[in-house]
Amino acid sequence: MREGLLQEKLPGGKARCLTCARRCVLAPGQQGFCKTRENRKGKIFTLVYGLLSAISVNPMEKKPFYHFYPGNLALTAGTWSCNFTCPWCQNWEITKKPPDPDAGCGYVSPEEFVRLAQEQGCQGVSLSFNEPTLLLEWAVDLFPLARRVGLHTSFVTNGYLSEEALEAVVAAGLDGANVDWKGGLEAVRNFCSGDSEVVVRNSKLLWSHGVHVEITTLVIPGVNDSPEDLRLLATRIVEELGPTTPWHVTRYFPAYRFRAPPTPISTLEMAKDVGEAAGLRFVYVGNVPGHAGQNTYCPACRALLLERDGVQLVKSYLQGHVCPRCREPIPLRGQPRV
Numbered sequence: 001m002r003e004g005l006l007q008e009k010l011p012g013g014k015a016r017c018l019t020c021a022r023r024c025v026l027a028p029g030q031q032g033f034c035k036t037r038e039n040r041k042g043k044i045f046t047l048v049y050g051l052l053s054a055i056s057v058n059p060m061e062k063k064p065f066y067h068f069y070p071g072n073l074a075l076t077a078g079t080w081s082c083n084f085t086c087p088w089c090q091n092w093e094i095t096k097k098p099p100d101p102d103a104g105c106g107y108v109s110p111e112e113f114v115r116l117a118q119e120q121g122c123q124g125v126s127l128s129f130n131e132p133t134l135l136l137e138w139a140v141d142l143f144p145l146a147r148r149v150g151l152h153t154s155f156v157t158n159g160y161l162s163e164e165a166l167e168a169v170v171a172a173g174l175d176g177a178n179v180d181w182k183g184g185l186e187a188v189r190n191f192c193s194g195d196s197e198v199v200v201r202n203s204k205l206l207w208s209h210g211v212h213v214e215i216t217t218l219v220i221p222g223v224n225d226s227p228e229d230l231r232l233l234a235t236r237i238v239e240e241l242g243p244t245t246p247w248h249v250t251r252y253f254p255a256y257r258f259r260a261p262p263t264p265i266s267t268l269e270m271a272k273d274v275g276e277a278a279g280l281r282f283v284y285v286g287n288v289p290g291h292a293g294q295n296t297y298c299p300a301c302r303a304l305l306l307e308r309d310g311v312q313l314v315k316s317y318l319q320g321h322v323c324p325r326c327r328e329p330i331p332l333r334g335q336p337r338v
């Protein structure tokens with residue numbers, strides 16, 4: 001049990017949680033929207049400091065990160081619950097459950113986690129599986145330790161942090177973020193109970209702080225799969241983050257409470273075309289093993305630069321960060337590790 005890092009005392013024993021953009025006001029004994037914070041005698045405590053639902057060694061490509069330390073491994077962890085309500089959640093066994101100290105991996109200290117990452121031969125640590133914002137206090141302890149021993153740090157996030165939390169994780173040493181842009185205003189409000197403008201604002205803030213940013217959109221039939229929906233998202237990425245921002249359009253499969261059929265591959269190919277027509281130079285088709293859209297091609301001469309098979313980087317043809325054929329610079333953090 002740890003006191004929440006970001007909170008504001010209010011009259012009558014109430015307190016406002018400043019961890020995510022919901023800014024829940026909690027009366028004594030009350031839990032927040034995410035069920036990971038609780039007001040105890042006028043102060044908010046996190047119930048999930050170091051309480052990990054799962055730990056695994058994952059390639060960066062699995063997150064997905066394609067321009068951030070390609071081929072590296074990151075020891076990855078998440079906790080329980082979420083601050084969004086998406087009914088299609090692909091990780092619902094973790095995100096739709098309140099914190100459970102008797103399940104998953106139990107308590108793991110930041111020191112232990114860094115030691116484990118080194119023992120497992122990882123080059124980074126990553127918070128994923130559920131919304132990493134909920135692990136804020138653990139992340140700000142973990143990241144400086146990880147950076148001190150040369151590990152990179154990343155978040156796979158819905159981008160619904162408070163500005164204060166965003167500043168705190170950046171100050172702690174966040175290197176990369178894959179931010180989920182789930183759709184337009186209406187889709188995010190109706191399905192996720194969130195505000196897509198906050199997600200856009202935070203993506204831009206992370207980027208302006210020098211954090212490497214990639215965007216993922218799970219393309220879901222009937223939610224965000226029209227050419228117009230996709231064009232709006234792609235145009236916004238170009239305007240807010242620039243045309244070299246990688247955009248992953250990934251395949252949805254029915255999960256949790258959502259029963260729409262899996263995304264047709266032709267829809268993902270259309271999304272890739274729409275993204276490129278909007279000006280994005282690196283659009284990737286995800287969750288379709290063997291698809292050519294998972295490789296990196298030079299946006300100038302179309303030479304194959306990074307070849308992938310599922311979540312594995314198979315081969316790099318890059319010379320440093322440059323296309324070997326036409327010398328086009330390719331924006332990339334770190335060197336590919338095949």
Ligand code: SF4
Pocket residue numbers: 017018019020021022023024031032033034035036037083134
């Ligand atoms: S983390 Fe977000 S959802 Fe959870 S209690 Fe704090 S403000 Fe509310």
